[in-house]
Amino acid sequence: MSDQHTQTQISSAEVHEVFADLHTRYGVRGLEEKRADQAFVRTDRDEAVAVLTHLRDRHGYTHLAFLTAVDQIEEGRFELLYMLHNYELRHDLGVIVEIPREGDGCSMDTIHRMWPAAATYQRELREMFGIDFPGSPRLHEDFALEGWHDLPPMRKEFDTREYSERTYYARPGRTKTDTRQHMKDTIYPSEAETW
Amino acid sequence: MSLKDLVTPFSVWKRALEKPYTNRKPLDSRPGADRYRGFHINDVDKCIGCGTCESICQNEAIDLVPVEGRKTKHGDSGLRPKVDYGRCCWCALCVDICPTGSLGMSNEYVWVDSDPEVFRYVPGHDEKPWNACEKGYRRAEGYDLLEPKRVEMPMLDFSESQKSFVEMVQGYSKEQAMEEADRCIECGICIATCPAHMDVPAYIDAIRRDDLADGLRTVYEANPLPASCGRVCSHACEHVCAMKHKGEAISIRWLKRYIVDQIYANDYQQFLDAAAPENGRSVAIVGSGPGGLAAAYYLRLIGYAVTVYDANEAAGGMLRYGIPEYRLPYDQVDKDIEYIRSLGVTINQNVRIGADVSFQEIYDGNDAVFFSTGLSDPYALEIPGEDLRGVIPGLTILDEVTKGQKPDIGDSVVVVGGGNVAMDAARTSRRYGAEVTILYRRREVDMPADEEEIHESQGEGVTLITQAIPIRIEKGETRRLKLIWGKAEMVPDDRGGRPRPRLIEGSEEVIECDTIVPAIGQQADYKFLPEEIAGRLEFAKGMVTVNEFKQTGDTKIFAGGDIANRKRDAISAIANGHSAAKGIDIYLTNFAAGGRA
Numbered sequence: 195m196s197d198q199h200t201q202t203q204i205s206s207a208e209v210h211e212v213f214a215d216l217h218t219r220y221g222v223r224g225l226e227e228k229r230a231d232q233a234f235v236r237t238d239r240d241e242a243v244a245v246l247t248h249l250r251d252r253h254g255y256t257h258l259a260f261l262t263a264v265d266q267i268e269e270g271r272f273e274l275l276y277m278l279h280n281y282e283l284r285h286d287l288g289v290i291v292e293i294p295r296e297g298d299g300c301s302m303d304t305i306h307r308m309w310p311a312a313a314t315y316q317r318e319l320r321e322m323f324g325i326d327f328p329g330s331p332r333l334h335e336d337f338a339l340e341g342w343h344d345l346p347p348m349r350k351e352f353d354t355r356e357y358s359e360r361t362y363y364a365r366p367g368r369t370k371t372d373t374r375q376h377m378k379d380t381i382y383p384s385e386a387e388t389w
Numbered sequence: 390m391s392l393k394d395l396v397t398p399f400s401v402w403k404r405a406l407e408k409p410y411t412n413r414k415p416l417d418s419r420p421g422a423d424r425y426r427g428f429h430i431n432d433v434d435k436c437i438g439c440g441t442c443e444s445i446c447q448n449e450a451i452d453l454v455p456v457e458g459r460k461t462k463h464g465d466s467g468l469r470p471k472v473d474y475g476r477c478c479w480c481a482l483c484v485d486i487c488p489t490g491s492l493g494m495s496n497e498y499v500w501v502d503s504d505p506e507v508f509r510y511v512p513g514h515d516e517k518p519w520n521a522c523e524k525g526y527r528r529a530e531g532y533d534l535l536e537p538k539r540v541e542m543p544m545l546d547f548s549e550s551q552k553s554f555v556e557m558v559q560g561y562s563k564e565q566a567m568e569e570a571d572r573c574i575e576c577g578i579c580i581a582t583c584p585a586h587m588d589v590p591a592y593i594d595a596i597r598r599d600d601l602a603d604g605l606r607t608v609y610e611a612n613p614l615p616a617s618c619g620r621v622c623s624h625a626c627e628h629v630c631a632m633k634h635k636g637e638a639i640s641i642r643w644l645k646r647y648i649v650d651q652i653y654a655n656d657y658q659q660f661l662d663a664a665a666p667e668n669g670r671s672v673a674i675v676g677s678g679p680g681g682l683a684a685a686y687y688l689r690l691i692g693y694a695v696t697v698y699d700a701n702e703a704a705g706g707m708l709r710y711g712i713p714e715y716r717l718p719y720d721q722v723d724k725d726i727e728y729i730r731s732l733g734v735t736i737n738q739n740v741r742i743g744a745d746v747s748f749q750e751i752y753d754g755n756d757a758v759f760f761s762t763g764l765s766d767p768y769a770l771e772i773p774g775e776d777l778r779g780v781i782p783g784l785t786i787l788d789e790v791t792k793g794q795k796p797d798i799g800d801s802v803v804v805v806g807g808g809n810v811a812m813d814a815a816r817t818s819r820r821y822g823a824e825v826t827i828l829y830r831r832r833e834v835d836m837p838a839d840e841e842e843i844h845e846s847q848g849e850g851v852t853l854i855t856q857a858i859p860i861r862i863e864k865g866e867t868r869r870l871k872l873i874w875g876k877a878e879m880v881p882d883d884r885g886g887r888p889r890p891r892l893i894e895g896s897e898e899v900i901e902c903d904t905i906v907p908a909i910g911q912q913a914d915y916k917f918l919p920e921e922i923a924g925r926l927e928f929a930k931g932m933v934t935v936n937e938f939k940q941t942g943d944t945k946i947f948a949g950g951d952i953a954n955r956k957r958d959a960i961s962a963i964a965n966g967h968s969a970a971k972g973i974d975i976y977l978t979n980f981a982a983g984g985r986a
Contacts, residue, residue, distance in 0.1 A: 354447040358476070362448075365475055367506070370452045373440045373466045377581040380461035386937040386968040387586055389611050 202231035204283040209233050212253055212287075220245050224290075234288040242291045243303050246276060250308060254280045255287055258305075261315035263323050267350040271295050272323060274302060293325070295349070301326035322348035421496035426479045426526040428497050429472050431513030433459070435491035438466035439576035439631040442483035442492055450476035451483060456514045463582045464629035474500075474508040481526050486534045488574065489634040495522035537636020540569040542643055547848040551819050554714040557845070558620065558643070563599075566647040570596040572632060573639045579626035584956060585964040587611040589626055589641055596644055602660040604648040609661050612963055613686035613729060614679055616721040617708050619646025623839065623958040654724045657731075664732040668692035670977055673751040673758045675742050675917070678706020679959040680761030680950030682726065683966025684973075685734045691974055695734045698751065700741040702792070706763055707951075708959060710791045711784065711810065713817050719791075743917025752922065752945065756981065757973045759939075761950035761962060764911040770805060774862030775907075779869040783814035783908030790817055798823050799903025803872050805829075805859055806908035807836035812843065814906045815851045825850075826900060828857040830877060830890045858892050868901040913952045922946070938972025939965055944980070947973055 209227060213235060216222035222245060224236035237245045249255040255278035264273045276289040293302055304327040306313040314337075316327040321337045324346040336342070345352045378388075421427050433456075443451040453468040461467030470483070470492070484492050492512070497519035502508070513520060543559040544550075550557045561569065575590040583589065588607050595604030608615045622642050630638035652660070672688050674681045677699035685695045703709055705722040730736060742748050742760075752758055767782035769775060783804065786796045802818040804811050807829035815825045827846065829836060833855050836843055847853060856877040865871040875897055877890035912931050915923060925943040927934035932955075933941055933948040940947050949965025951957040 355449065358448045362476065364449070365473055365509075368452055368473060368509075369454065370443075371454055371468050373438065373453060373468060374577040374580055376453075376455065376468055377461055377466050377578070378586075380467065381463070381581045382586065384937045386939075386971055387964070389586065389967065 202284045204231075204280075204285045206230075208283075209285070212249075215253075216245060216248070219248065231284055232286040232288070234290060236290045236292070239291055239293055239302065242274075242276075242289065243305060243308075245289060246278070246305060247308060249278055249287065249289070254282050255285075257281060258309040258312060259286065261305075261312055261319070263319050263325060263348075265295065265323065265348065265350045266292075267295070272300070272325060274319075274325075276305075300324060301328065304328065304330040306330050320346075322346050324349060419499075421498050421525070423496065423524050424526050425494075425496035425498065425524070426481050427495045427522075428474075428500065428517065428519055429470075429483075429512035430493050430495050430520055430522060430525070431470065431511075432491040432493075433469055433511075433513040435489050436469055436487075436513070437464060437489055437491075437578065437631060437634065438468035438470075439488060439574065439578055440466070440468070440470075441486050441488060441574050441576060441631070442470050444575070445482050445486045446477075447480070447482065448476040448478050450474070450478075454511065456511055459514075464578060466578060469511050469514055471509060471511045475505065482534075484526060485528050485532065486574075487528070488535060488631045490528065493525060493527045495519035495525040497522060497525070533635075535574065535632065535635050536572045537632070539572065539637040539640050540565045542640065547845070547850070550715065550845075551816070551849040554820060556620075556718050557715050560650055561640075561643060561647045563651075566596050566644060567599070569640050570594075570644060574631060576631045578629055578631050579641065582629045583611075583626045584954075584958075584961040585611045585967065587626075587645075592648060593639070593641070593644055596648065601648050601651050605652055605657070605660050606662075608645060608648060611967065612960070613683055614708070614725040614959070614963060615645055616649045616724045617679070617705075617717055618960055618963070619643065619649050620717045620721065621708070621712055622960050623956075625960075649724075654727060657728050661728075662690060664689050665692035667694050667733075670694070670756040671696065671754075672973055673698065673755040675748075675751070675758065675760035676706060676762040676950070677701075677704035677726075677736055677738075678761055678763050678950055678962060679708060680763075680962035680966040680969075681706070681759065682729055683963040684759045684761070684947075684949070684970045685736075685966075686729045686732070687967050687970035688973060689729070689732045689734050691970075693756075693973070693977075696751075696755075697734060697736040698740045698742050698746065699736060699738055702738055704736050704738065710788045711813070713787060713790065713813050713820075715816070715820070716813070741917070747919065748917055748922060749919050756977050757945050757947065759947040759949065759966070759969050759973065760952075761948065761966065762913065762915075762917070762952060764913050764951045764957070766914050767907060767911045768909050770859055770907045770909065772859050772861050774870075777862055777864065777870060779903060780862060780905045780907065783810045783906050784911060786814050786817060786906060796821065797904075798906075799869060800824060801868060801902040802826070802904045802906060803828060803900055803902045804906040804908055806906075806910070807831065807838055808908065808910065809838045809842055810911070811906075811908035812838045812846050814908050815846050816849055818904075818906070819846075819849050819851060823903070824852075826852045826854060826902070828859060828872075828874060829853065829855050830858055831888070832856060832879065835887060856890055857898075858890060860892075860897065862905060865901045869903045870901070870905055872900045872902065872905055874898050874900070936972075937968065938975065939969035940972050940976065944976060 213225045220241040222235050222237045226234045257279040259277040259279045262275050271292045272295045274291045278287045313331045316330040317337045319325045320333050440453045443453050450473045451470045454471045456469045459467045545557045570593045573593045577590050579589045580586050592604040592607040624642040626641045627638040671694040674685050674697040677697050685697050689695045704726050708722050767784050789796045798818050802823045802825045804815045804827045815827050818825045857874050858877050860873045860875050863871045875892045878893050879888040880891045882889050926941045933953050935953050939949045947969040949969050950962035954961045
């Protein structure tokens with residue numbers, strides 16, 4: 195990996211130039227240079243497709259490495275992350291877009307016309323987070339979770355433990371020992387020390 | 390279709406006689422990757438059975454179970470995790486959260502058996518071929534689900550603290566307390582070690598939920614002196630805290646203090662149980678230290694009329710007269726005591742049992758008696774010159790300061806001893822501007838004083854000389870006194886105890902000083918007990934012999950605190966008082982029925 199880092203063909207000044215261009219055109223903000231070969235920027239939902247298109251067609255970020263989401267439940271939003279790669283410069287640029295995590299707002303424009311592979315990521319995000327991508331092909335078909343009718347499981351309010359308790363029966367013959375009770379029974383069993 | 394397309398398929402025939410590029414079957418092995426998440430391994434000697442793996446497992450695949458040959462002890466539940474591979478999803482959260490770092494995963498993943506019941510075992514305890522596997526998943530360095538460092542407590546710095554008796558530890562803010570409370574993993578290992586078995590995880594959880602009234606209720610279930618204990622408790626709980634294996638223990642003591650500090654004394658009655666109406670029986674309590682007050686509180690709560698007799702001007706015993714104000718301000722002692730008094734406990738001050746009122750009188754006039762009179766007689770150094778003017782026991786200095794008198798210590802003080810009384814006397818003397826030196830017979834690691842007391846004394850400019858044995862005291866030349874002491878070497882104890890100091894013959898050093906403060910411990914004084922009653926009680930090595938309910942050889946008399954337990958701290962005295970209250974209730978309900986009404 196480290197070899198790859200050092201091979202990047204773009205300087206920090208040039209990254210800033212790309213950023214300045216995006217900032218002037220689309221109000222892109224929040225440049226974070228994580229590594230020499232990796233930076234992140236933030237943009238508004240309405241500008242996102244234009245920003246991605248501009249990056250692909252004008253700045254050489256032709257490859258969509260992946261598209262994913264992070265549930266920022268405390269802030270009431272999802273962060274979509276479009277990770278783009280520029281082969282020539284050997285540079286990754288992550289574009290972060292915030293969308294509401296509830297209601298009709300929990301939706302994003304599809305980019306499958308720019309990168310057909312994006313349809314697959316969008317299907318996964320619909321299934322795992324419940325994010326809608328209107329117009330994206332086969333969006334509502336099962337992806338990894340066949341026959342899933344519950345809350346999308348990557349949403350943070352999904353209680354994995356409660357789900358497994360409800361869904362899977364406990365194997366007979368299992369016993370649990372309560373730590374506190376066990377310590378009481380063995381270290382201070384006396385009624386004189388029981389409040 | 391081009392010619393090339395037609396010819397290409399035939400070109401593969403040139404490889405027909407070469408060795409194939411595939412794996413030979415049957416496969417010998419197909420090892421998992423170096424950090425593969427395979428079957429669990431556990432260093433069962435490092436594991437403390439805290440159950441954090443069990444709690445975090447989202448699939449309920451882990452049960453804590455007793456294992457053969459492993460004993461439950463302080464800081465170790467003796468239980469070990471058993472994994473059910475019918476449910477494990479190999480997510481490794483258990484490995485990531487394990488506070489001791491004992492749990493890991495091997496890179497073994499092949500295990501074939503026709504019996505589904507076998508896929509459950511206690512890693513590290515049950516013999517498995519991968520137990521010694523070096524490869525597999527371990528928590529990555531720098532990746533922590535738990536916070537190893539405690540939230541720093543705001544304290545006066547040493548240059549400031551040594552100038553006055555202002556409380557040094559300033560207490561957590563709400564944000565700090567909640568952040569610290571968040572570090573607790575709620576394993577409950579500490580409960581067994583707390584002498585009063587306080588439900589520590591429950592009150593820490595109350596802080597997290599910001600329901601301090603609930604926290605106060607939990608605290609009072611086992612400890613009616615929390616403003617004091619939240620400051621000066623010996624916090625044995627923190628020594629066994631599971632988080633100590635990860636970094637620093639949870640600040641249990643200071644979180645308790647946080648709860649109490651946030652609630653006004655006048656609001657206590659809204660949140661805590663009211664005392665039951667009087668049941669017609671009465672109990673007398675001798676001594677108003679933590680033992681006596683705890684017994685008084687729990688007895689009054691269940692309906693007994695309680696009268697406390699105390700020789701001092703104000704209640705609190707050693708909390709007030711033995712602990713300096715910079716560690717435990719008097720208003721905090723008052724906060725605890727006034728609430729107990731408000732429940733209807735009568736506290737008679739300035740009454741010395743055996744002098745002002747006879748023990749026989751309270752014995753005859755009540756259904757039961759609890760005494761928790763503490764250790765008031767300082768041990769003598771037993772060296773020549775001890776009767777000279779300027780030799781003042783540590784307890785005397787602390788007592789005088791509490792009473793508002795300026796102790797006659799002069800400009801230079803030598804304290805002899807290594808316990809908390811020695812530290813308190815030294816730091817109190819510092820606050821009166823004296824140069825202070827502490828002489829201790831053994832090594833610093835042997836000192837019975839709390840670690841932070843030793844650290845803070847030194848921070849405040851007290852000089853510590855260890856392995857120093859006082860030989861004699863003489864009148865000084867430039868100062869009031871001269872202490873001659875010798876160097877000690879540590880020799881192994883034949884009886885298997887800690888190494889003992891032995892005077893190196895001929896080594897002799899001299900310190901001139903104004904005051905010498907012996908603080909090498911104290912003993913009980915039982916002179917207040919009439920001979921006839923004392924005859925019915927049993928004593929061993931200066932302590933009253935009691936049963937688990939703190940009942941003495943006389944069924945009507947119960948005893949607790951420093952005179953009845955070896956730990957000799959406030960929280961043990963409180964626990965004794967609580968046990969005695971239970972014992973007195975059981976005794977009066979079942980064995981003295983129809984007694985005095």
